[in-house]
Amino acid sequence: MNARLFALVFSLEARKLMSYRVDFWLNSVIGFAAHFSIVYFLWQAIFSESGSELIRGWSFEMMLLYYVLVILAGKLVRGAEHLGDIATDIYEGGLTRYIIYPTSYLAFKYAQHLGNVVPALVQLVLFATLYVLLLPMPEEAAITPASIAMAAVSIGLGNLLFYSFMAPLQSVAYWADNVWSLNVMFRFSSNLLGGAMLPLTLFPEWGQRVLDFLPFKHLYYVPVSVLIGTMGPAEWLRSLGVGLVWLLVIHLVFRAVWNRGKFVYTGVGI
Amino acid sequence: MIRVRNLKKEFRVHRKEPGLIASIRSLFVREHIVKHALKGVSFEVGEGEILGLVGANGAGKTTLVKILSGIIHPSGGEVSVLDHDPWKREDDFRSRIALIMGQKAQLWWDLPAADCFLLLKEIYRIPDGQYRDTLANLCDMLKVSGEINFQIRRLSLGERMKMELIAALLHRPRVVFLDEPTIGLDLSAQRAIRDFLLQYREEHKPAMILTSHYMEDIERLCERILIIRDGEFVYDGALDRVVRHYANHKILTAHLKRWPEEERAAAVARLQGEVLEAGRDQVRVKVDREDVTRCAQQLLSEWPVVDLNIEEVDIGTVIERIFNEKGKVPA
Numbered sequence: 001m002n003a004r005l006f007a008l009v010f011s012l013e014a015r016k017l018m019s020y021r022v023d024f025w026l027n028s029v030i031g032f033a034a035h036f037s038i039v040y041f042l043w044q045a046i047f048s049e050s051g052s053e054l055i056r057g058w059s060f061e062m063m064l065l066y067y068v069l070v071i072l073a074g075k076l077v078r079g080a081e082h083l084g085d086i087a088t089d090i091y092e093g094g095l096t097r098y099i100i101y102p103t104s105y106l107a108f109k110y111a112q113h114l115g116n117v118v119p120a121l122v123q124l125v126l127f128a129t130l131y132v133l134l135l136p137m138p139e140e141a142a143i144t145p146a147s148i149a150m151a152a153v154s155i156g157l158g159n160l161l162f163y164s165f166m167a168p169l170q171s172v173a174y175w176a177d178n179v180w181s182l183n184v185m186f187r188f189s190s191n192l193l194g195g196a197m198l199p200l201t202l203f204p205e206w207g208q209r210v211l212d213f214l215p216f217k218h219l220y221y222v223p224v225s226v227l228i229g230t231m232g233p234a235e236w237l238r239s240l241g242v243g244l245v246w247l248l249v250i251h252l253v254f255r256a257v258w259n260r261g262k263f264v265y266t267g268v269g270i
Numbered sequence: 271m272i273r274v275r276n277l278k279k280e281f282r283v284h285r286k287e288p289g290l291i292a293s294i295r296s297l298f299v300r301e302h303i304v305k306h307a308l309k310g311v312s313f314e315v316g317e318g319e320i321l322g323l324v325g326a327n328g329a330g331k332t333t334l335v336k337i338l339s340g341i342i343h344p345s346g347g348e349v350s351v352l353d354h355d356p357w358k359r360e361d362d363f364r365s366r367i368a369l370i371m372g373q374k375a376q377l378w379w380d381l382p383a384a385d386c387f388l389l390l391k392e393i394y395r396i397p398d399g400q401y402r403d404t405l406a407n408l409c410d411m412l413k414v415s416g417e418i419n420f421q422i423r424r425l426s427l428g429e430r431m432k433m434e435l436i437a438a439l440l441h442r443p444r445v446v447f448l449d450e451p452t453i454g455l456d457l458s459a460q461r462a463i464r465d466f467l468l469q470y471r472e473e474h475k476p477a478m479i480l481t482s483h484y485m486e487d488i489e490r491l492c493e494r495i496l497i498i499r500d501g502e503f504v505y506d507g508a509l510d511r512v513v514r515h516y517a518n519h520k521i522l523t524a525h526l527k528r529w530p531e532e533e534r535a536a537a538v539a540r541l542q543g544e545v546l547e548a549g550r551d552q553v554r555v556k557v558d559r560e561d562v563t564r565c566a567q568q569l570l571s572e573w574p575v576v577d578l579n580i581e582e583v584d585i586g587t588v589i590e591r592i593f594n595e596k597g598k599v600p601a
Contacts, residue, residue: 099364
């Protein structure tokens with residue numbers, strides 16, 4: 001796919017999403033408020049019950065900052081959460097038009113996936129500004145231009161990894177009629193093992209060592225930790241290497257699945 | 271432009287009995303059957319030719335179109351379209367074909383047609399000048415210049431189909447597959463699309479394969495038809511030849527002034543051909559083609575004819591008869 005086409009698909013997707021104004025604001029305000037409230041009240045209760053100012057080195061304020069950034073950066077990583085489109089295209093025959101067009105279907109879908117990042121970026125700027133204005137910044141947080149740059153790279157990798165995870169799961173639709181349960185399983189495990197439900201340093205030591213070799217932490221934990229300064233450049237570089245290897249492995253698995261799937265595609269609906 | 275030799279396609283499909291017990295059993299054991307959608311078909315289509323592919327539902331028409339356009343993989347045989355193997359889905363091949371599906375929208379539902387066309391301009395890498403000229407020309411021919419800024423989902427079925435046609439032809443394809451392009455459209459939209467396709471054929475000389483259940487599409491657009499039955503071709507040739515073979519007669523209908531009953535009975539007895547109806551106001555006679563002139567002369571000279579109509583047998587009826595027969599149609 002050429003760069004102009006990629007840019008056009010990206011731009012059309014972003015424009016389309018932002019043209020649904022009600023959905024944009026509902027998703028932004030209500031989605032964020034609900035998520036933030038759960039986290040706020042849950043951790044407030046935990047901290048007050050424990051009677052301690054720190055839990056495994058995390059203060060209440062630092063914990064809140066971590067979650068706010070996970071909520072906002074997570075949207076950038078997940079892009080088009082409805083990557084179920086790929087399964088639907090296979091199942092309902094929408095893939096047919098992309099087979100006819102001289103372009104790559106998967107690149108097309110990735111451009112759409114990235115298009116979803118634009119409204120997420122608007123939300124990130126909006127809520128990050130509100131956070132800075134309304135809530136105290138924890139003293140131990142060290143957000144610097146360098147940490148922002150490293151986080152941006154990690155978010156990029158997380159975005160690619162998320163797409164690379166979802167696409168092969170969706171491709172199972174070549175053989176199975178419904179891949180919804182796979183989506184749910186992936187969503188749950190990636191949230192738990194990727195640091196969206198709780199910071200990975202709250203896991204036992206042995207669990208953390210296992211998670212270091214899995215790809216999930218690159219979705220949420222690494223981008224946010226490096227941004228707030230709880231992960232240093234050396235550790236970040238090492239983890240980036242692991243993430244890139246996973247990206248290559250998942251991509252190779254995906255190509256194999258996709259190429260096998262093409263043979264069983266029946267192009268239903270025409 | 272299209273060459274097919276001994277093409278076969280088999281599908282393995284899961285067969286499930288109705289009922290809850292069968293549903294539970296299918297969780298553990300599944301029965302599959304092999305369906306032979308195409309049983310070794312061969313044909314060729316040349317430049318500027320519109321080939322009509324005719325067959326009952328499930329005969330294998332759409333499977334054939336899907337293989338020719340590279341959507342599905344054939345189980346056997348050889349296919350060459352524009353000197354490419356469609357299954358390889360090379361960009362050079364895909365840049366020179368188009369598939370128009372009457373039953374499935376290909377344009378992006380939420381985008382205005384103009385944005386869809388811009389997207390296709392980039393997909394096919396159409397130069398700016400050529401894009402502007404082709405789009406203006408196609409919009410003009412189909413009379414939809416005023417609608418291209420509306421979202422696709424807000425257009426009527428006829429307008430949407432016209433947009434689909436424009437989208438499919440923007441890159442001036444050399445091979446066009448038309449799968450029921452007029453399905454569900456009103457008569458005037460059907461006519462507009464047929465006229466447009468003929469004009470496009472005149473100007474660009476692509477090879478076209480048309481599948482349709484509307485006999486008027488076939489009659490107006492195709493000089494040659496392929497009749498497919500259960501995955502096999504039973505006829506490949508001119509439409510009028512098959513009609514002549516199966517309907518070697520015409521129907522003469524004469525509207526009459528009133529005349530005495532006994533005179534009419536005597537005239538009926540003298541008439542050539544098989545009298546289908548002999549009422550007070552009308553007589554209908556089935557006559558062999560070579561006797562049509564003689565019979566018409568007889569009617570005009572002996573009967574009080576007000577108006578005379580000579581009809582071909584309905585092509586749909588002929589085709590339906592072929593669908594239900596066994597064996598091939600003699601060439």
